[in-house]
Amino acid sequence: MGAYNPYDNVVAMIRDAGEKLGYKESDYVATMYPERELKVSFPVRMDDGTVKMFEGYRVQHSSSRGPCKGGIRFHQDADENEVKALAAWMTFKCAVVGIPYGGAKGAVKVDPAKLSRGELERLTRRFTAMIAPMLGPERDIPAPDVNTNGEIMGWIMDTYSMLKGYAVPGVVTGKPIDIGGSLGRAEATGRGVMIVASEIMKKVGIPMKGARVVVQGMGNVGSVSARLLAEQGATIVAVSNKTGGIYKESGLDIANVLTFLDAQKERPFKEYNESGISHVSNDELLTLKTDILIPAALENQINADNAARIQAKMIVEGANGPTTVEADKILQKKGVIVVPDVLANAGGVVVSYFEWVQNIQSLMWDEDEINKTLSRIMLKAIDAVHEMHTKHNVSIRTGAYMVALKKLVAAKTTRGIFP
Ligand code: NAD
Numbered sequence: 161m162g163a164y165n166p167y168d169n170v171v172a173m174i175r176d177a178g179e180k181l182g183y184k185e186s187d188y189v190a191t192m193y194p195e196r197e198l199k200v201s202f203p204v205r206m207d208d209g210t211v212k213m214f215e216g217y218r219v220q221h222s223s224s225r226g227p228c229k230g231g232i233r234f235h236q237d238a239d240e241n242e243v244k245a246l247a248a249w250m251t252f253k254c255a256v257v258g259i260p261y262g263g264a265k266g267a268v269k270v271d272p273a274k275l276s277r278g279e280l281e282r283l284t285r286r287f288t289a290m291i292a293p294m295l296g297p298e299r300d301i302p303a304p305d306v307n308t309n310g311e312i313m314g315w316i317m318d319t320y321s322m323l324k325g326y327a328v329p330g331v332v333t334g335k336p337i338d339i340g341g342s343l344g345r346a347e348a349t350g351r352g353v354m355i356v357a358s359e360i361m362k363k364v365g366i367p368m369k370g371a372r373v374v375v376q377g378m379g380n381v382g383s384v385s386a387r388l389l390a391e392q393g394a395t396i397v398a399v400s401n402k403t404g405g406i407y408k409e410s411g412l413d414i415a416n417v418l419t420f421l422d423a424q425k426e427r428p429f430k431e432y433n434e435s436g437i438s439h440v441s442n443d444e445l446l447t448l449k450t451d452i453l454i455p456a457a458l459e460n461q462i463n464a465d466n467a468a469r470i471q472a473k474m475i476v477e478g479a480n481g482p483t484t485v486e487a488d489k490i491l492q493k494k495g496v497i498v499v500p501d502v503l504a505n506a507g508g509v510v511v512s513y514f515e516w517v518q519n520i521q522s523l524m525w526d527e528d529e530i531n532k533t534l535s536r537i538m539l540k541a542i543d544a545v546h547e548m549h550t551k552h553n554v555s556i557r558t559g560a561y562m563v564a565l566k567k568l569v570a571a572k573t574t575r576g577i578f579p
Contacts, residue, residue: 166245169485177561196220200290204283216268218291221247224571228264231305238267253502255564257541259513288319297330303512304334330519333512342515343527350384352507355538357476369393372450377457381478390414403428405445408437455482462487477501500557
């Protein structure tokens with residue numbers, strides 16, 4: 161990531177939203193600093209008997225509106241500034257959709273593809289033990305993110321429960337169903353992306369039927385977004401993973417693509433067979449002519465190098481922080497509508513919230529109730545953000561930050577400053 165510091169962008173966004181709302185800096189200054197940061201180094205015994213050291217982080221950005229909430233990612237490029245930015249985005253995301261959480265995020269600097277299953281489990285359990293003093297259903301609740309999944313959340317739940325001496329399902333969300341996971345959680349982020357995309361498309365007059373959609377990153381978020389948008393009548397023309405992408409002018413057979421990826425998430429698209437497809441690099445994919453572009457991989461994918469070449473009418477940020485500040489400015493000048501991450505991918509944390517509520521109440525909801533309630537919460541947030549965006553003549557991103565900052569400042573003001 162070089163000298164680029166995503167946390168600087170977060171601070172710039174907060175300041176901008178604060179100024180547009182007419183606040184004094186002292187009203188919102190606390191939201192510009194993470195409340196608590198922990199950096200850990202820990203050993204893991206590898207299968208060959210050697211011991212390897214790993215570095216990890218947990219950052220709690222804000223607990224003004226409730227316990228801190230945010231995913232854990234395993235990635236070789238993870239660093240403190242990235243985790244700080246991701247934690248802050250969680251604070252704003254939870255406030256945008258109005259769920260009673262603050263923001264947090266965690267990461268281990270590791271390429272999990274290079275670990276055996278046993279090594280991955282030992283790394284997860286040791287990292288959980290290292291950050292355990294910060295965790296708890298009323299303190300800080302992790303969830304899956306890049307390269308982590310339900311199985312890993314299960315190991316986190318088990319490790320934390322072993323340390324406590326009793327089962328604590330509410331310490332983590334995105335768990336498998338049989339240990340207190342929620343129906344609908346696995347696909348919640350992609351479902352939210354679909355809901356937000358279709359609502360904003362209605363507002364700006366892009367018909368869903370036949371809309372061309374490009375998805376970068378066919379992981380959890382990207383693959384569900386692609387499937388649900390295809391079900392709504394959109395045409396998915398291109399998709400990718402880290403190995404590269406595929407493109408088909410008349411639309412890919414998305415069911416076939418998903419079956420292909422079922423075998424292995426990172427399966428090289430070079431091995432994919434469908435008549436009429438061509439292979440594209442991730443850079444080519446991002447600049448394809450399309451109605452909707454969904455970046456659903458990592459940060460900084462749309463940047464000063466490629467923003468001028470983007471041909472999408474609308475970008476719906478499935479990933480966190482896929483668009484840099486410079487790119488955002490270029491896109492705004494070009495008239496590209498950017499639906500920001502803090503709104504577009506909030507569906508995941510909303511259903512994580514439902515999972516946590518079910519855990520602490522020892523209750524279970526059915527999937528229909530979950531999807532309906534998710535939809536209701538997302539529609540309310542979309543309307544609030546859209547109203548802010550039109551009323552103040554600001555970008556949708558600034559509108560979303562303004563909606564969130566108002567709630568954060570209100571919470572801080574009501575609680576007051578201790579002591
Ligand atoms: P994932 O690990 O399931 O999938 C990531 C995908 O991105 C994989 O297909 C991978 O091959 C691909 N990828 C990685 N590097 C790439 C590159 N350079 N070019 C193209 N593709 C690349 O992760 P996920 O959970 O789907 O998360 C994706 C993004 O969505 C992240 O930014 C994450 O923070 C965000 N997000 C996830 C959730 C969730 O519930 N999982 C919720 C909100 C936001």
